[in-house]
Amino acid sequence: MSHALFSSFDIDAGTRLLLKEIAHEPGIVNAKRLLDAGCGTGIIGVCLAASCPDMDVVMRDRDFRAVSFSARNAARNGLAVELRGLGGARLEPCRKRHFSKIKVAERNAVPMIAEAGLLCEPDGRGPYDVVLSNLPAKAGPLVLAQYFSTVRAELLRDGGIFAFVIVTPLAEQARAWCAEAGFSLRRTVSTKNHMVAIAQVPEGSSTASPGAASGRWFSRYVRSHVEKRIAGALLAWDGIQGLSEFDEPSYATTCALSLARKVFAGLLVRRALVIEPGVGIAPLWVQTVLGPQEIVLKSHDTLALAASSHNLGHAGRHNAVLMLEPFFLQAQLQAGQPSNRPSNAGLEYGGQLAPASTDAIILFLEDIPKFDIAAYYWPLISKVLKRGGAVVITAESTQTERVARQKPSGFSKSPFAEHKKGWDAIAFLRD
Structure with missing residues (x-):
């Protein structure tokens, strides 16, 4: 954890709820390629990589401090990870000892990737089977609405899953954004402060086209x-x-x-x-x-x-x-x-x-x-x-x-x- 980042003392309640709800989703835990969008310190991505040895995991965040902590946390848990900078340049992360008493299964997937990136920004590493995100309310409704469309049109494969948690005041808007983007909303779970949603790209619909809106993404x-x-x-x-x-x-x-x-x-x-x-x-x-x-x-x-x-x-x-x-x-x-x-x-x-x-x-x-x-x-x-x-x-x-x-x-x-x-x-x- 870090004093410079969101939820600096503990895993936040929204992330805990999301992890709980996806733990038994076959389409998520059996996925081959997953994006943790807005990864923070890497809690979601590291958990999935540690428990799913065949899954390729990419972690992205607007804050490069968060990205750096994600790479550090992955490495200290015994997971192979690559830290990437602007333009995908591979960087040399600081080396720290592994956490003691931590054992993870041998992974068959490629090393995890931790890199800087914004919501709606074209992602050349897609498409993915799953996109997970603790969506930041401060991004604003215009950006979030566009991100739902970006996930649907550019990031997910046919039949892919978008699982997210969002604060309760934006829950109804999130349902509308799912519908407008063309997702099938499979289920939701709500608490006083958060809503978790599992949405899916309908089978047989058009496949993702990475970078389709590459020239217009920042306008939102x-x-x-x-x-x-x-x-x-x-x-x-x-x-x-x-x-x-x-x-x-x-x-x-x-x-x-x-x-x-x-x-x-x-x-x-x-x-x-x-x-x-x-x-x-x-x-x-x-x-x-x-x-x-x-x-x-x-x-x-x-x-x-x-x-x-x-x-x-x-x-x-x-x-x-x-x-x-x-x-x-x-x-x-x-x-x-x-x-x-x-x-x-x-x-x-x-x-x-x-x-x-x-x-x-x-x-x-x-x-x-x-x-x-x-x-x-x-x-x-x-x-x-x-x-x-x-x-x-x-x-x-x-x-x-x-x-x-x-x-x-x-x-x-x-x-x-x-x-x-x-x-x-x-x-x-x-x-």
Whole structure:
């Protein structure tokens, strides 16, 4: 479990109910290929892989931290697993000891796959016999309705099963989404807070067509269009379902960009790095005001990366470099395989940022309980920021105090700072 993820102390009630209801479903436990969509820490996927040795299991989640925990939990339970990044790149996960006293049957299936992915995003690994999901209410009704159609049209084979759990306030809508997508609703089980449904693609209906809507899938995430003048720049962006700042910039963004306008003034910026860019307002400001040759976006949230890339694309920037957080080196290639060494000189082999390769950094710090995130990011900043470069760090006031205390040698704190409604932005110059 993780303090940074949903249900950080125990398996949530919805997942428990779903596992209970699918345990004796022959069409599920005897399936050959299964997708755990929105896998979280991997509870569902790991349970199925451990108990069904012939089943190929793919685990996907919007949050790459969740994906990383899923891969870790699979490995620690003695299950072979591959961690995949953007574009399917195979990554080297951290190695941990197996949990003691855990024994799983020898598997005949291929290694499990844990990878980042969004609901409705085209999935080249389909079609599947089964799709399981603890559906996130925060995805919003438009995205969820589209996902039912995506599962039916692109992810499931003829006769395939879609088993899901959803919160009770959305239960009736979920029944309607099943009908609209063309599912046969076999049965439902309801409690005070959740509903589990077992739906099936009718036998003899059309088979799945992976990627059929590949060019249109992200449009369901768009919920608004905004134009605002922020820190001296007129910016326009699409608000995205599942992310904040769909109608106004946050206090954190306002602080960060007001300070960036002062700190980055006169700085020649060839490469800029934005960490946790959200909907993409900060990258848009960087594009408009600083005009760098390259913008790098780094986040654990693949929706934030997709949203920022989407909004930058509308502003004419189509080549932003996207990087997942936490960072894992790309796996070493076998002899004879084509090289995946990045052509960009600012990236090292394995996909990591090269030393002294970045002129300007904007970092939005998250508050993760019992985790010193400031200490986590200072080594990265120290490595990649050039001499003469600057970093703007925005967080809640208690966090920025810790950032300043942990400042390593070689950095000077800027005399400029911004504060608004409990949020602080501070800056440091690389000596």
